Amino acid sequence: MQPTSEANQRIARISAHLHPPNFQMEESFSLRRENCRAKGAGPGFKVAILGAAGGIGQPLSMLMKMNPLVSVLHLYDVVNTPGVTADISHMDTGAVVRSFLGQKQLEDALSGVELVIIPAGVPRKPGMTRDDLFNINAGIVRTLCEGIAKCCPRAIVNLISNPVNSTVPIAAEVFKKAGTYDPKRLLGVTMLDVVRANTFVAEVLGLDPRQVDVPVVGGHAGVTILPLLSQVKPPSTFTPQETDYLTARIQNGGTEVVEAKAGAGSATLSMAYAAVKFADACLRGLNGDQGVIECAFVDSQVTELPFFASKVRLGRNGAEEIFPLGPLNEYERAGLEKAKKELAESIQKGVSFIKK
Numbered sequence: 001m002q003p004t005s006e007a008n009q010r011i012a013r014i015s016a017h018l019h020p021p022n023f024q025m026e027e028s029f030s031l032r033r034e035n036c037r038a039k040g041a042g043p044g045f046k047v048a049i050l051g052a053a054g055g056i057g058q059p060l061s062m063l064m065k066m067n068p069l070v071s072v073l074h075l076y077d078v079v080n081t082p083g084v085t086a087d088i089s090h091m092d093t094g095a096v097v098r099s100f101l102g103q104k105q106l107e108d109a110l111s112g113v114e115l116v117i118i119p120a121g122v123p124r125k126p127g128m129t130r131d132d133l134f135n136i137n138a139g140i141v142r143t144l145c146e147g148i149a150k151c152c153p154r155a156i157v158n159l160i161s162n163p164v165n166s167t168v169p170i171a172a173e174v175f176k177k178a179g180t181y182d183p184k185r186l187l188g189v190t191m192l193d194v195v196r197a198n199t200f201v202a203e204v205l206g207l208d209p210r211q212v213d214v215p216v217v218g219g220h221a222g223v224t225i226l227p228l229l230s231q232v233k234p235p236s237t238f239t240p241q242e243t244d245y246l247t248a249r250i251q252n253g254g255t256e257v258v259e260a261k262a263g264a265g266s267a268t269l270s271m272a273y274a275a276v277k278f279a280d281a282c283l284r285g286l287n288g289d290q291g292v293i294e295c296a297f298v299d300s301q302v303t304e305l306p307f308f309a310s311k312v313r314l315g316r317n318g319a320e321e322i323f324p325l326g327p328l329n330e331y332e333r334a335g336l337e338k339a340k341k342e343l344a345e346s347i348q349k350g351v352s353f354i355k356k
């Protein structure tokens with residue numbers, strides 16, 4: 001008896017699972033699965049992770065595969081994406097995962113993508129500042145953003161690669177040069193500072209961190225990380241010693257991890273968690289959900305600097321509203337002045353890298 005077309009389809013489906021995702025025959029099966037999902041399931045977004053095989057990239061890819069708002073997940077890196085993709089693609093969650101390896105596949109990785117998350121680049125070792133990563137990571141971010149400008153200029157970009165205070169201005173200049181810059185769609189990820197601040201403040205207050213909300217403004221390096229403890233929710237007061245302790249711990253959270261890892265890199269797992277929390281907020285905004293508010297480092301008029309991190313409202317177009325800092329106490333006003341001085345230099349360094 002001839003196999004029915006239904007049986008043929010079933011065999012094709014099983015075969016698609018058995019072959020590695022980069023296997024040529026898999027291409028058409030994979031596309032068919034994407035199409036089936038597009039017909040059969042609820043709407044979802046197409047997301048790309050650039051640097052997907054790294055310390056952040058791998059857990060971030062796994063967590064995004066679990067996000068019900070993601071229908072297609074493109075994993076791009078210059079190494080190891082076939083293995084990471086094969087592994088993650090076996091998870092029985094909705095998103096279809098596809099692998100893209102090396103510069104030649106960057107454009108395919110970005111085609112039709114609505115949200116791009118970028119954790120590509122080298123991390124710190126003990127004794128280094130984030131700015132010490134500039135020489136290597138600036139070029140990586142430039143190349144990736146040139147790809148975005150060409151292939152998915154309307155995508156929302158979540159930029160994680162350090163130094164964020166300079167890589168976001170670099171990305172903006174690349175997009176301006178390409179004529180695709182939309183300030184609302186470029187977001188430097190400072191969520192880890194908020195996640196840390198919530199955790200450390202909750203410890204001091206004796207609360208569950210999930211009950212605590214600490215706005216963290218400025219940027220993402222040392223004194224540019226400015227927690228606004230006067231605006232903590234639930235409303236709380238801190239002694240001068242607690243304020244000093246918390247501010248220093250939040251500003252040095254990254255260094256605390258770099259030193260504990262003793263040469264094996266910087267925060268990866270907490271960063272993947274923070275990146276997914278932020279990406280999920282961006283997707284909810286794209287989805288039309290109301291009242292999605294998070295801190296991010298964005299093109300801003302909140303201060304005289306061209307970029308600044310503060311609370312933003314995320315919507316269908318990205319950061320649709322940027323909130324002012326609100327009332328600051330004297331301690332925070334002094335912190336703001338220090339933060340602005342360092343931020344101005346880091347921003348200028350990023351801009352000059354492209355304009356030189």
Ligand SMILES: NC(=O)c1ccc[n+]([C@@H]2O[C@H](COP(=O)([O-])OP(=O)(O)OC[C@H]3O[C@@H](n4cnc5c(N)ncnc54)[C@H](O)[C@@H]3O)[C@@H](O)[C@H]2O)c1
Pocket residue numbers: 050051052053054055056057076077078079119120121122123124133137140143144159160161162163164189190191192193220265266267268271
């Ligand atoms: N914004 C934040 O809060 C935050 C937090 C933690 C780490 N970071 C930064 O994130 C970056 C990545 O950290 P990590 O621990 O994952 O590093 P990692 O070295 O473990 O991974 C980086 C990945 O980037 C890939 N990569 C390198 N060049 C690339 C290119 N041209 N295109 C695509 N991929 C490329 C590497 O192959 C590697 O897989 C670092 O710059 C780090 O400082 C930022």
Ligand SMILES: O=C(O)C[C@H](O)C(=O)O
Pocket residue numbers: 123124130162192253254255257258266267
């Ligand atoms: O500290 C680092 O170098 C990585 C990251 O920016 C962090 O805050 O953990």
